[in-house]
Amino acid sequence: MTVMFGSIEFFEREIINSLNENQLTNVNEDSISVITSKLEYELLHDFICHERIRLECLNNLKRANQKIIERTELVLR
Template sequence: MLFGTVEYFEREIYNYLNENQLKKISEDSLYVITSQLKKEILYDFVCDERIRLECLENLKYAISMMSQSKEAI
């Protein structure tokens, strides 16, 4: 799975939930995950600015989908 895709971010969210033994998606956990991933995109990932913006949009979409579903792991 490529860094920056919607699927990548969805997997990262589930990994975070599993690692922290969280059973449900909460606004707090999504905030923490979003902050970490945004930092990664903005400061650690070396790429063209167009790709960076696309990654941020994909992250926003993935977070939106996850917050709507609020499903258990």
């Protein structure tokens, strides 16, 4: 399955890959939010695109962040 850049699935994968790369044993809302903030910074300052696309990516990143936090809360219960 191909995941399109900027989609919710893309950002979910990026967050999960970052968690795995950093070998975080204590995954919680804070660690997920730190990664999301880094991705958001990159979108705002490093990614060159039309503003409409940037806003769509930022919205998808926030939705991906929320989905992963919800899944993490379910696992930790």
